[in-house]
Amino acid sequence: MLATKRDLADIRLEIEKLRLEANVKIEQTKSSLLKWQIGIGFILAGIMAKGFNWIGF
Numbered sequence: 001m002l003a004t005k006r007d008l009a010d011i012r013l014e015i016e017k018l019r020l021e022a023n024v025k026i027e028q029t030k031s032s033l034l035k036w037q038i039g040i041g042f043i044l045a046g047i048m049a050k051g052f053n054w055i056g057f
Helices: 005-051
Strands: none
Touching: none
């Protein structure tokens, strides 16, 4: 079976589409992980502040 130039162009287009979709997913995942890291950091800072009696409640 031989591929035509049109077939190859279609495949390249599909690969580029998949690459862009993957990049969007990666950026969304990075954003989500950053939010979790910041949240956990605040929680740990609060626990440490309470443990070292930096705050009085």
